Amino acid sequence: MAYFKSLPSYMCNSYQVRTDDDGPYGNDETRCFLLTTFSYLTKTTMACVVCRMDMLVYDKYPLINGTFFLSSESYDGCAIELSKQQQQQYLNAVCIGCMNAKTRKIVCKFCRKEWKGNSLVIGSMYNYDIFGAMSCCSQRFNCRKCGNPTRDFPPKDGRFFCFSDCTKMATCGRCGLEAQHSIKPLAAVFDDVIVNNNNNNDNNKNNNNNNNLENNSAVGCKSESKNESKREDD
Numbered sequence: 001m002a003y004f005k006s007l008p009s010y011m012c013n014s015y016q017v018r019t020d021d022d023g024p025y026g027n028d029e030t031r032c033f034l035l036t037t038f039s040y041l042t043k044t045t046m047a048c049v050v051c052r053m054d055m056l057v058y059d060k061y062p063l064i065n066g067t068f069f070l071s072s073e074s075y076d077g078c079a080i081e082l083s084k085q086q087q088q089q090y091l092n093a094v095c096i097g098c099m100n101a102k103t104r105k106i107v108c109k110f111c112r113k114e115w116k117g118n119s120l121v122i123g124s125m126y127n128y129d130i131f132g133a134m135s136c137c138s139q140r141f142n143c144r145k146c147g148n149p150t151r152d153f154p155p156k157d158g159r160f161f162c163f164s165d166c167t168k169m170a171t172c173g174r175c176g177l178e179a180q181h182s183i184k185p186l187a188a189v190f191d192d193v194i195v196n197n198n199n200n201n202d203n204n205k206n207n208n209n210n211n212n213l214e215n216n217s218a219v220g221c222k223s224e225s226k227n228e229s230k231r232e233d234d
């Protein structure tokens with residue numbers, strides 16, 4: 001658990017880092033779903049959609065050095081396609097460095113507010129889009145197709161606007177597209193700022209340390225040399 005030991009002490013608690021199963025007898029749905037998916041695909045790693053760093057996937061909580069999330073958007077070529085009911089869904093992940101703006105920070109193109117994932121639980125999975133759900137300004141809700149505004153943010157009537165409202169389906173008044181308009185490719189919404197190279201090196205070092213973990217074994221057994229080389233390209 002070398003990486004988690006390097007976290008500031010205020011983050012080392014079960015609210016910030018997921019350390020155990022929710023379900024009785026260790027039969028946790030999220031963990032089972034992820035382990036089944038990764039072993040079916042014979043994958044052991046998942047790339048961060050922001051910095052593209054590969055993260056090992058573990059068979060115990062915390063399942064990843066970051067967080068998984070489900071979205072209708074495939075944010076990266078490495079996102080895993082899932083089909084859930086009629087709607088297409090993708091499994092994406094963000095690394096701990098990008099969640100805490102240690103590796104890269106991403107800033108809204110429109111209002112310049114920084115996206116921060118430091119309130120998210122590390123090592124688990126969110127069943128909603130963590131970028132769309134944490135929208136910062138009305139431009140984030142502009143139509144995916146024609147750019148027409150689809151809603152006011154914050155609402156003009158002053159009512160409470162919760163995170164699930166942010167990812168609701170809405171119909172564009174101009175082109176008629178019905179979509180989750182707050183969910184768009186990262187490059188359409190954010191400017192990506194590399195914090196500094198030292199942090200990047202630290203992050204890679206920590207990732208290597210995690211290859212030697214004794215208590216948390218990686219899922220599956222096939223090495224992912226393909227993903228390793230992809231990371232070099234980026």
Ligand SMILES: [Zn+2]
Nearest residue numbers: 048051095098
């Ligand atoms: Zn990252």
Ligand SMILES: [Zn+2]
Nearest residue numbers: 108111136137
């Ligand atoms: Zn904004």
Ligand SMILES: [Zn+2]
Nearest residue numbers: 143146172175
């Ligand atoms: Zn439109």
